[in-house]
Amino acid sequence: MSVTTLCQVCESATANYTCDACGAAVCAEHYDRAAGLCVSCAAGSRR
Template identity: 80%
Template structure:
């Protein structure tokens, strides 16, 4: 059985990544591959 998780930011796209800071499951559009952070956590660093 496969489990599909939705992005915890947009709640519509399939989550493919996990934020290294908060553990949120996020889609590629809401994940910064360079930092390993979701859009929310990456935004707090800027």
């Protein structure tokens, strides 16, 4: 039996990634692959 986790941003898509900064489980749409961060952390790192 596998357990699927929902994206912590949109709460509708399956989370396939984990943010390197905050540990949030996020889907591909809310993950910045180049940075290894969720969109929230990626936005904060660009300030």
